Amino acid sequence: MALSAARCPSSSATSAAAADSLRSCGHLRPVPRRVFVGRVASASANRWKLRVTCKQDASSVPVPTAKETPSKAVENGGVSALPSQEYGHVVSPDPSDGEPTVSITVVGASGDLAKKKIFPALFALYYEDCLPKHFTIFGYARSKMTDAELRTMVSRTLTCRIDKRENCNEKMEQFLKRCFYHSGQYDLEENFAELDKKLKEHEAGRVSNRLFYLSIPPNIFIDVAKSASRSASSKNGWTRVIVEKPFGRDSESSAALTSGLKQYLDEDQIFRIDHYLGKELVENLSVLRFSNLIFEPLWSRQYIRNVQLIFSEDFGTEGRGGYFDHYGIIRDIMQNHLLQILALFAMETPVSLDAEDIRNEKVKVLRSMRPLQLEDVVIGQYKSHTKGGVTHPGYTDDKTVPKGSLTPTFAAAALFIDNPRWDGVPFLMKAGKALHTKGAEIRVQFRHVPGNLYKRSFGSDIDRATNELVIRVQPDEAIYLKINNKVPGLEMRLDRSNLNLLYSSRYSKEIPDAYERLLLDAIEGERRLFIRSDELNAAWELFTPLLKELEEKKIAPELYPYGSRGPVGAHYLAAKYNVRWGDLGASESV
Ligand SMILES: NC(=O)C1=CN([C@@H]2O[C@H](COP(=O)(O)OP(=O)(O)OC[C@H]3O[C@@H](n4cnc5c(N)ncnc54)[C@H](OP(=O)(O)O)[C@@H]3O)[C@@H](O)[C@H]2O)C=CC1
């Protein structure tokens, strides 16, 4: 049954009834122990805060961590209070209200990711009143652009929530007035010093918190970290840096990148983004598991036969072939997105919802994993295919891809966690580009019912009677459980039906983009969904030997037609572990 779009009560609501109502409005969100509002206020042991509404007030201003708190020497001394001034169309408010400001600099603002994801996510946060009262956004890149040109560029990709269109144009205009641009080189400290000067003018003497989003190729991360930290970091608030993947291409290059960044930044300041962790259904994994009695007792080798993590795209690498060829699908999707989901899925119950407690459990899973064996991996590459008169190019037809490239655009792998909970349970991953469909899902196949009284009704294929829990991350977000059910009627006939939680039917609220959640978390200092350096090392240690072996032995990928289901080898790999991929549809009905 769909919920009607109820009006949400204000952030000051504290009664249990109000909290319930807020929960149904989808505004409840765990964030760490800063402010305790509403019903769970007493549950401080759980370190929960209810983000009842995004409206920022003084009480929700993030408190810097011990490391981020500036020394007393710089506090107050670093920046002199400037009078209110007019900046572009914005009048900077009087600093006497004592509230800090956040300056967000998108480095690489002229690029694809900035336009496609970062600016739209910032606007969505603004639209939802999630950004602090005082904020400024700067684009930074080498391209020459005026503030007005940046605004025009950004405005092309802004959209309003489809479920909330009121004041859309007005809000866009207000947002764009708070966006500015500075052109500079990535390795020139003087250019960042110029940026610093502009930021200070906008910050107008307030405590200034600064967030840099490095939306640039990884070979210039360290230059920017150096220039920004030396010449444009905050003197009296926090400075944080979001880095986009790829974080290296193997253990060694990743370690070098981490130590390079740590020359200029503390680990606490580095927010390594994996945008899959910001997806709604991935965020919900822990809720599903730890707040429902029925799942957690089943969450082990005792009841689970196998777990499948499946990613597919129905388009190729067109336009990104040059980048992709250096990485391939294992580094692009498996080593980060799918592995992060696996770690969240398989971790033990953390002590609390605190970022460090969660990340401690995730890293234990990663470190308990068996190094990947070549015989447990299948790789593929798409080839040209003509369908309905349309010819789709093969991977190596892309001019930016070297001829004869062996880079996989598809991979399937069987992974194992050698710990008491998961001993012997195959975790099967499959990821591919240019497949027949686009989607990402987690499939949990349970064991057979021992001595099943209805065995005869399933014929010889008992596998078809397996209960399966599907968490569909995208598209059409859903959680459904396949159960065996009696078909109504006088005869005894069973079929497989779904207990189905389809988000679009249940919730009227539009699902926020992953980048919105992650940007807001970075502003709030919430690190739960960002990758800690030891997690990253463990992830690379798992994949690096395999990646090296594939490259050294020049293993040729199995070719599959563009738009197909991928290489047949993936089925043999699953069969080796008595598994049938759940996304093939064959086991949908009995
Ligand atoms: N696009 C996407 O969907 C995704 C991207 N990423 C990662 O995010 C980051 C940004 O991605 P995207 O926007 O696509 O990247 P771009 O290649 O578009 O680069 C962003 C900006 O960086 C500058 N730049 C590009 N190449 C160089 C270079 N060799 N030396 C110096 N500056 C350069 C350019 O700005 P200018 O010339 O104006 O200085 C460019 O506009 C990358 O690390 C990418 O791997 C991760 C996931 C998805």
Ligand SMILES: O=C1O[C@H](COP(=O)(O)O)[C@@H](O)[C@H](O)[C@H]1O
């Ligand atoms: O990180 C990446 O993710 C995208 C897929 O992200 P999605 O949110 O659209 O599912 C993928 O296309 C890209 O190759 C990869 O680098």
